[in-house]
Amino acid sequence: MxxxxxxxxxxxxxxxxxxxxxxxxxxxxxxxxxxxxxxxxxxxxxxxxxxxxxxxxxxxxxxxxxxxxxxxxxxxxxxxxxxxxxxxxxxxxxxxxxxxxxxxxxxxxxxxxxxxxxxxxxxxxxxxxxxxxxxxxxxxxxxxxxxxxxxxxxxxxxxxxxxxxxxxxxxxxxxxxxxxxxxxxxxxxxxxxxxxxxxxxxxxxxxxxxxxxxxxxxxxxxxxxxxxxxxxxxxxxxxxxxxxxxxxxxxxxxxxxxMVQMGAEKMSKSLGNIVLAHDAVAQIGGEVLRYWALSGSYRSQVVFSDSALDDARASYERWSTFLSSARHSLGDDMPEAPVHPRRKVGGEGLEGPGSEFTQRFISSMDDDFNSAGAFAAVHELVTEGNKALEATHGGDVEARARLIALTSSFVELIAALGFGFAPSEGGSDVLVGGLVEFLLEMREQARAEKAFERADAIRDKLSELGVITEDTPSGTRWRLGAAD
Ligand SMILES: [Zn+2]
Structure with a gap:
């Protein structure tokens, strides 16, 4: 290959x-x-x-x-x-x-x-x-x-x-x-x-x-x-x-x-008519722009519009949320991002639950830098990772091992893509993730103490701030965004 x-x-x-x-x-x-x-x-x-x-x-x-x-x-x-x-x-x-x-x-x-x-x-x-x-x-x-x-x-x-x-x-x-x-x-x-x-x-x-x-x-x-x-x-x-x-x-x-095509729909919602990268970085956030810029093939004409940026932000946040949830769940077992990820030709050393996605990432990128395919592979990895995360919360030991392996592939791939998910990036994901998890623990405690009013107040406040919570048999899951 x-x-x-x-x-x-x-x-x-x-x-x-x-x-x-x-x-x-x-x-x-x-x-x-x-x-x-x-x-x-x-x-x-x-x-x-x-x-x-x-x-x-x-x-x-x-x-x-x-x-x-x-x-x-x-x-x-x-x-x-x-x-x-x-x-x-x-x-x-x-x-x-x-x-x-x-x-x-x-x-x-x-x-x-x-x-x-x-x-x-x-x-x-x-x-x-x-x-x-x-x-x-x-x-x-x-x-x-x-x-x-x-x-x-x-x-x-x-x-x-x-x-x-x-x-x-x-x-x-x-x-x-x-x-x-x-x-x-x-x-x-x-x-x-x-x-x-x-x-x-x-x-x-x-x-x-x-x-x-x-x-x-x-x-x-x-x-x-x-x-x-x-x-x-x-x-x-x-x-x-x-x-x-x-x-x-x-x-x-x-x-x-x-070339970039400026969106046919006006850039009006909150962004005005941005054409300069300098303004876009200030208003949209550098890494969301990176996501928008790299997730479509370099050779295609891409559209710069509100909806294209909304899509990029939602996808970026999905990755960001997975990263902070995994970090929270795995604690000291959280795999470190390689400083300079290098893979030798042929996908050498690939094994474990994450390797399938890494392999797909590599074969897409090898094909004239087909980033759409590469980004899709990372999204599917995150889907599997979220399943492992949920099972881990339910106390499944094997799921935890799978989560570690998937997270390890994930941090390698996002490093290869150049995403840092720094706390300062749009929404301060690491900090937000930590605070949400902390509040959910407080809510859990309140419920355990049968202080249901306090528990509901925490949930309502989170919901007001755009954090959607969902109680499942294996614990409370959360995500940022509008309620379904
Ligand atoms: Zn030149």
């Missing part, structure tokens, strides 16, 4: 094979740090970090590189609006991006590279392209000559004529072909600039990614990711730059995440 991925370069699902056995070198286009990022970009970033995490779960050594575009027209525009320097804008929104991604459970990439730290390398690459006749200078600007690169259009599967018709690019003075793209932009007054063989200026956007990815990962690295909106022209241009310069393959597998 091995991982299969949909490779955008060949537009089909292919076996995932790496340049070096057991190692994955991957790069994903990061944000232009001129504002808080759109929820759609956040989903793309979450997904590639999750894919990285899953490679590690499957035993690979991963080097993950992401860039920050910290010099760009949009940053300069924004700096005029906010009346702070372009540097200040880049710093402010880099920090916000990092905080928001962390709140959504994403780990920092191994290498985070800023465009402005690599201007020298970009100038060198542009000089190389000019020397090879693939680029030309005109009035302090340097353009890439798309007609000179044979493979131009191979990623997006379009010819120059298709692209020209589709993109409606305006001819510009000094450009040989309307699709020629900018490698170096001559400085305009008041804008950040660097010295170069073509005079002061700054690099175009595309050159930074091919230069920084190959600097850290070399040519022919394993995975290059980004949103589908970057296939053309950004990734097409990256290929032209890197392969034009090196005459060898730039990237082994291209992967692209689908």
């Amino acid at each position: 091995s991982i299969k991925i949909f490779d955008s370069k060949v537009r089909k699902v292919v076996p995932f094979d790496t340049r070096e056995e057991g190692k994955v070198a991957m790069y994903c286009c990061g944000p232009t740090v001129y504002n808080y990022i759109h929820i759609g970009n956040a989903r793309t970033m979450l997904w590639f970090e999750f894919i990285r995490r899953y490679f590690e779960y499957r035993g690979y050594d991963v080097t993950y590189v992401m860039n920050y575009t910290d010099v760009d027209d949009k940053i300069i525009e924004r700096s005029k609006i906010e009346k702070i320097t372009p540097d200040g804008i880049a710093l402010k929104y880099t920090k916000a991006f990092e905080d928001d991604l962390a709140a959504m459970g994403a780990e920092t990439p191994d290498i985070v590279s800023k465009a402005t730290d690599h201007i020298g390398g970009m100038i060198e690459a542009i000089e190389g392209l000019v020397e090879k006749g693939l680029a030309y200078e005109s009035e302090g600007n340097v353009w890439y000559s798309v007609e000179k690169f044979d493979g131009y259009g191979k990623l997006s599967g379009r010819t120059l004529d298709d692209m020209r018709a589709g993109e409606r690019v305006e001819p510009m003075p000094g450009k040989h072909h309307p699709l020629d793209f900018s490698l170096w932009k001559a400085a305009k007054e008041g804008e950040p600039s660097w010295d170069s063989p073509w005079g002061p200026g700054r690099p175009g956007w595309h050159i930074e990614c091919s230069v920084m990815s190959t600097k850290y990962l070399g040519m022919g690295f394993d995975v290059h990711g980004g949103g589908t909106d970057l296939i053309f022209p950004h990734h097409e241009n990256e290929i032209a730059q890197a392969e034009g310069l090196e005459d060898s393959e730039f990237v082994r597998h291209w992967m692209h995440a689908g």
Whole structure:
């Protein structure tokens, strides 16, 4: 059993094979740090970090590189609006991006590279392209000559004529072909600039990614990711730059995440019209957003709407409640979450009641990261876990052993998915779980003492607070949410 991925370069699902056995070198286009990022970009970033995490779960050594575009027209525009320097804008929104991604459970990439730290390398690459006749200078600007690169259009599967018709690019003075793209932009007054063989200026956007990815990962690295909106022209241009310069393959597998559709139903209930991840984290909670972002396939278009978020929250809380109930029930026997869960290829070491679900989780994820199947496996595990929990409350010793085994698989899988269920997360699940269990014990005691009024008062108060209790022969079960 091995991982299969949909490779955008060949537009089909292919076996995932790496340049070096057991190692994955991957790069994903990061944000232009001129504002808080759109929820759609956040989903793309979450997904590639999750894919990285899953490679590690499957035993690979991963080097993950992401860039920050910290010099760009949009940053300069924004700096005029906010009346702070372009540097200040880049710093402010880099920090916000990092905080928001962390709140959504994403780990920092191994290498985070800023465009402005690599201007020298970009100038060198542009000089190389000019020397090879693939680029030309005109009035302090340097353009890439798309007609000179044979493979131009191979990623997006379009010819120059298709692209020209589709993109409606305006001819510009000094450009040989309307699709020629900018490698170096001559400085305009008041804008950040660097010295170069073509005079002061700054690099175009595309050159930074091919230069920084190959600097850290070399040519022919394993995975290059980004949103589908970057296939053309950004990734097409990256290929032209890197392969034009090196005459060898730039990237082994291209992967692209689908776009987010803003819900047709208005985001009105309590959320207003959220489009920025920063606001969404504050109002919805980072891990609920993570659930929403990762529970549907990375390639599909997903909807961001009240009902999609309500579903995500309910499912997230189901897991959270199971975790706190198991923790409460098992006490010192509660299995610890692995700090960095790794499974070797083949599902090695899988046994016991939880293994069936772990196996299904792995086979779904191996199939082009089919997270819908993987999340379903975890939900079924929780269903079994809840049964074991109930039987454990009834004093069944075997059920307790089963609960321990199932919980052990559960904590491994949620760690692989990147959920922490931290007490601060929406609803403070650990604290809430502990308090509810405590109140239910008080109620039990009251009943034992035949203080039925006090017992009912506790139940009514819990119900008022949205805790549904159900008395069963094996004890009282509870959950959060509306009564059936
Ligand atoms: Zn890029």
